[in-house]
Structures are given as structure tokens and as C-alpha cells.
Amino acid sequence: MVKICCIGAGYVGGPTMAVIALKCPEIQVAVVDISVPRISAWNSDTLPIYEPGLDEVVKKCRGKNLFFSSDVEKHVSEADIVFVSVNTPTKTQGLGAGKAADLTYWESAARMIADVSKSSKIVVEKSTVPVKTAEAIEKILTHNSKGINFQILSNPEFLAEGTAIQDLFEPDRVLIGGRETPEGQKAIKALRDVYAHWVPMDRIICTNLWSAELSKLAANAFLAQRISSVNAMSALCEATGADVSQVSHAVGKDTRIGPKFLNASVGFGGSCFQKDILNLVYICECNGLPEVANYWKQVIKVNDYQKTRFVNRIVSSMFNTVSGKKIAILGFAFKKDTGDTRETPAIDVCKGLLGDKAMLSIYDPQVSEEQIQRDLSMNKFDWDHPVHLQPTSPSSMKQVSVVWDAYAATKDAHGICILTEWDEFKTLDYQKIYDNMQKPAFVFDGRNIVDVAKLREIGFIVYSIGKPLDEWLKDMPAVA
Ligand SMILES: NC(=O)c1ccc[n+]([C@@H]2O[C@H](COP(=O)([O-])OP(=O)(O)OC[C@H]3O[C@@H](n4cnc5c(N)ncnc54)[C@H](O)[C@@H]3O)[C@@H](O)[C@H]2O)c1
Numbered sequence: 429m430v431k432i433c434c435i436g437a438g439y440v441g442g443p444t445m446a447v448i449a450l451k452c453p454e455i456q457v458a459v460v461d462i463s464v465p466r467i468s469a470w471n472s473d474t475l476p477i478y479e480p481g482l483d484e485v486v487k488k489c490r491g492k493n494l495f496f497s498s499d500v501e502k503h504v505s506e507a508d509i510v511f512v513s514v515n516t517p518t519k520t521q522g523l524g525a526g527k528a529a530d531l532t533y534w535e536s537a538a539r540m541i542a543d544v545s546k547s548s549k550i551v552v553e554k555s556t557v558p559v560k561t562a563e564a565i566e567k568i569l570t571h572n573s574k575g576i577n578f579q580i581l582s583n584p585e586f587l588a589e590g591t592a593i594q595d596l597f598e599p600d601r602v603l604i605g606g607r608e609t610p611e612g613q614k615a616i617k618a619l620r621d622v623y624a625h626w627v628p629m630d631r632i633i634c635t636n637l638w639s640a641e642l643s644k645l646a647a648n649a650f651l652a653q654r655i656s657s658v659n660a661m662s663a664l665c666e667a668t669g670a671d672v673s674q675v676s677h678a679v680g681k682d683t684r685i686g687p688k689f690l691n692a693s694v695g696f697g698g699s700c701f702q703k704d705i706l707n708l709v710y711i712c713e714c715n716g717l718p719e720v721a722n723y724w725k726q727v728i729k730v731n732d733y734q735k736t737r738f739v740n741r742i743v744s745s746m747f748n749t750v751s752g753k754k755i756a757i758l759g760f761a762f763k764k765d766t767g768d769t770r771e772t773p774a775i776d777v778c779k780g781l782l783g784d785k786a787m788l789s790i791y792d793p794q795v796s797e798e799q800i801q802r803d804l805s806m807n808k809f810d811w812d813h814p815v816h817l818q819p820t821s822p823s824s825m826k827q828v829s830v831v832w833d834a835y836a837a838t839k840d841a842h843g844i845c846i847l848t849e850w851d852e853f854k855t856l857d858y859q860k861i862y863d864n865m866q867k868p869a870f871v872f873d874g875r876n877i878v879d880v881a882k883l884r885e886i887g888f889i890v891y892s893i894g895k896p897l898d899e900w901l902k903d904m905p906a907v908a
């Protein structure tokens with residue numbers, strides 16, 4: 429029986445291994461993590477991450493051919509294939525701080541594999557890593573390997589949170605990079621055989637190691653670049669009276685461009701886009717390519733501009749101050765259908781409003797009060813780390829209250845900011861909300877989900893990103 433072990437039971441390791449276990453009943457899959465609470469949660473009825481469809485998959489396989497354990501060394505030593513799916517956040521200190529990937533977790537996992545292995549293994553990079561990481565990992569493994577053969581493969585993951593199970597069931601592609609030696613090719617085939625249980629062969633792409641590593645960074649950079657492009661257009665739409673949804677629709681109809689990933693928003697978030705682009709920028713700089721680095725840096729700059737622009741719109745619309753005013757924040761997660769808040773634009777928007785002394789009342793159906801308080805008190809990039817590896821929660825902020833209902837959040841508020849596109853925000857009783865708010869009542873829709881005409885009819889002053897401006901906002905500066 430082939431044995432797989434995955435180091436890192438996070439957003440990638442957990443769902444990916446659960447799907448491999450489901451699709452390959454004859455393979456035994458162990459997911460291990462240094463975090464005992466995280467492993468306990470995977471073994472309980474309340475999984476540590478919220479992901480539609482995940483519960484069902486885990487329940488079908490757990491205890492049969494899928495196991496979650498904190499006995500990392502035992503499972504690694506027994507495995508034929510070891511996936512490494514640990515976090516690779518942005519470095520906060522030292523050389524490359526604020527840009528380069530922090531490979532501390534990766535390196536310690538590699539050293540542990542070298543220490544405990546007694547038989548040959550295929551080691552698979554599942555984490556997103558800088559191009560050429562496999563070379564460094566190879567050195568760590570082979571210098572400690574006591575004659576054991578390790579083959580390194582790069583098999584980056586392309587799932588998106590909120591649709592992880594669907595993405596894993598029907599991936600656009602599976603990418604496997606390996607050495608161009610007979611042993612490397614044999615290792616590629618072994619991993620390809622795992623995915624071939626459910627992924628059509630023409631969707632399994634095999635490349636050299638460096639192409640696979642770089643393709644992951646490139647894919648995220650291209651996706652984020654589309655969002656920054658449409659967000660840049662949204663500012664121009666507001667200045668000219670064009671409607672960004674109409675522009676996106678017209679542009680996306682061109683089959684060379686395509687309709688996906690053209691939704692204007694308050695900015696992209698999530699643990700990947702910013703981190704991976706900063707990493708790409710750093711690699712370009714290290715390779716003497718400042719023009720290429722600056723090109724990609726601009727994607728992040730436009731994203732920061734979009735978040736600042738949104739905050740400035742709120743403050744300038746509300747008589748240039750939100751000091752002491754209650755603002756309802758609807759949605760805190762970086763996108764709908766996840767409880768993940770890493771790099772969520774809500775952190776920057778809330779911090780901007782808190783800087784102007786607003787009183788925030790926050791509601792998100794999947795994010796806990798503890799997480800929100802922690803995010804708002806943390807330094808940039810610290811929130812890239814898993815909760816259990818973050819500094820302990822500082823005392824909670826007095827200007828922030830977290831409530832469990834959109835109606836409680838909006839009661840007596842001066843304004844509402846929609847920061848996550850949860851479906852339930854589309855069907856709220858906005859008349860009831862309006863009746864219970866201070867007047868004039870403002871809605872700032874950072875996700876373009878509300879019916880602007882209907883809300884204006886009720887009496888709201890509405891700002892919706894990239895849409896023709898409300899009379900109220902027309903002569904106010906876009907960036908105060
Ligand atoms: N989140 C996503 O949607 C996504 C998608 C594709 C790729 N990725 C990439 O996958 C990687 C993992 O991301 P994630 O979101 O799953 O991270 P995560 O923080 O949710 O999970 C990583 C886990 O690794 C564990 N860990 C760290 N060092 C360890 C060690 N030495 N031994 C055992 N366990 C260890 C941590 O405790 C944590 O539970 C990152 O490189 C990320 O860029 C993420």
C-alpha cells in the first residue's frame with residue numbers, strides 16, 4: 429500500500445489530502461502538524477477551517493485511509509511520498525524583510541525529513557515557494573541523508589478558498605515539476621499516477637522543477653494583476669460616469685480576455701496574492717531585473733490605493749470626519765464562503781477608519797470576535813502566520829465591537845461598509861436597516877452587491893465602487 433504523509437494540516441494540506449484519500453481508497457494518507465489543537469480539530473466534528481463540502485469528504489475517509497496526527501516523525505518516516513504544505517509567509521525581519529518568503533517552516537520540515545527517514549522518499553513541494561527552492565531543499569536532504577535517495581518534486585496548489593473542494597475535484601490543471609533524470613521522471617510518474625485516479629491525463633502537466641515553481645507565482649501574479657487592472661478602471665469610471673460592471677462585461681466578452689476575475693472590489697486579500705507577488709518582486713530584484721520587479725510591484729500599489737481610496741471616500745462623504753460615529757462593517761473575511769482573514773482588505777479599511785476615531789460594529793458570519801480583535805491589533809504580515817503561531821491576543825480595542833447579526837451592527841449607525849460579498853448581505857431588509865440608522869444614512873459597497881437604485885429609493889446615500897456617483901458624492905474629492 430502506498431503511504432502518503434502531508435506535513436502541514438492547513439487550508440491546503442487538509443482539503444488536498446482529504447480529496448486524495450477520497451479518490452484513492454488504496455492509498456493511506458496521514459496529515460501531520462506541529463499544532464496539537466489543529467490536529468484535534470481535524471479529528472473532531474468542528475473542522476479547523478470552514479470550506480463548503482469539506483466536512484462530507486473528511487467524514488467519508490477519516491479513520492479509513494485518512495488520518496490526522498501530531499506524531500509528525502512517525503508518519504514521515506513511514507511514508508513513500510511526503511508532501512510539504514507548511515506556511516511560507518512574507519519575511520518580517522532581516523534580509524528581504526517585507527518581500528522575501530520566510531522559509532523557516534519549510535527548512536525545519538526538510539531537516540526533520542532528513543533526520544527521521546530510513547527509506548527512499550519522494551518529497552513534494554506543495555507550499556508556494558520561490559523559484560529554485562527545490563535546489564536548496566535537495567541540498568538539505570542529501571547532505572543529511574545517510575545514503576537515502578530523495579527525489580524532489582514541485583506540485584504547487586491552485587485551489588481557491590471557498591471553492592477548494594470543487595477546485596480539487598475538477599482542477600483546471602495539476603502541475604508536476606521534477607528533475608530531468610531517469611529517477612526524476614520516475615518520481616513524476618509516481619505522483620502523476622496518484623492524480624490520474626480522477627484527473628484526466630491531458631490536465632496533468634509535467635515540467636522541469638523551475639517552471640513548476642515559477643508557474644505558481646506567475647499564475648497568482650496574473651490573477652491579481654487582472655483585479656488591479658479593473659480596480660484602476662473603477663477609479664476612472666467614477667471620474668467619468670462610466671459603470672465598471674458594464675466595462676468589465678464588455679471587455680470580458682473578448683474571448684482573448686475572458687470574463688472571470690474582473691470584479692471591481694475594495695481590493696484583493698487572502699494569504700496568497702500579496703505574499704506571492706512580493707516574493708516575485710524580490711526574486712526579480714535579486715536577479716538584476718528592476719524593471720520587471722517594478723512592473724509587478726505596481727499591482728500591489730494599485731491594491732493599496734484602492735483600499736485607501738475607499739476609506740477616503742467614506743470619510744469625505746461623511747462631512748470629512750467619522751470621529752465618534754458608529755460605522756457598521758458587514759463582512760471581515762477576505763472573500764465569501766471562508767472564515768479566513770489573512771490579508772483581508774477589511775483590516776486596512778477598519779484600521780483607516782479607526783485612525784479617524786470611528787466606532788466600528790463588525791459582523792461576519794464566519795469570523796470570531798477574537799480573530800477580528802487580533803487582526804486589528806497586529807502588525808502587517810504577522811497575520812500571514814497561522815493563528816496558533818501568532819503573538820498572543822493583545823487587549824481588545826474599545827472602539828471595536830463584534831456582533832452576530834447585520835441588524836445589530838447597523839442599528840443607530842451613521843454608515844454601512846460592505847467588505848465581503850456574503851450572499852446574505854444581498855437579501856437584508858434594507859428598509860428596516862434604514863429606519864434604525866442615523867440620518868443621513870450611508871452605504872459604502874466595497875463589493876458591488878447591493879441594488880443601488882433600490883437603496884437610493886429607500887433614502888440611502890450610496891457609494892458603490894466604480895459606479896456612477898450619487899449626487900451627494902459628485903463634487904467631493906475621490907481621494908481626500
Ligand atoms: N490558502 C490557500 O488557499 C493556498 C492555496 C494554494 C497554495 N497555498 C500555499 O500553501 C502553503 C500552505 O498554505 P496554508 O494556507 O495551508 O497555510 P496554513 O498556515 O493554513 O497551514 C500551514 C500549517 O503548517 C504547519 N506547520 C508549520 N511548520 C510545520 C512543521 N515544521 N511541521 C509540521 N507542521 C508545520 C502549521 O502549524 C500550519 O498548521 C503556503 O505556501 C501557501 O502559499 C495556499
Ligand SMILES: O=c1ccn([C@@H]2O[C@H](COP(=O)(O)OP(=O)(O)O[C@H]3O[C@H](CO)[C@@H](O)[C@H](O)[C@H]3O)[C@@H](O)[C@H]2O)c(=O)[nH]1
Pocket residue numbers: 556585586587588589590648651655688689690691692693694695696697698699700701762763
Ligand atoms: O474578480 C475578482 C476576483 C477576486 N477578487 C478578490 O481577490 C482575492 C482572492 O480571491 P481568490 O483568488 O478567489 O481566492 P484565494 O483563495 O486567495 O485564491 C488565490 O490564491 C490561491 C493561493 O495561491 C491560489 O491557489 C488560487 O488559484 C488563487 O485564486 C479575494 O479578496 C477576492 O475577493 C476580486 O476582488 N475580484
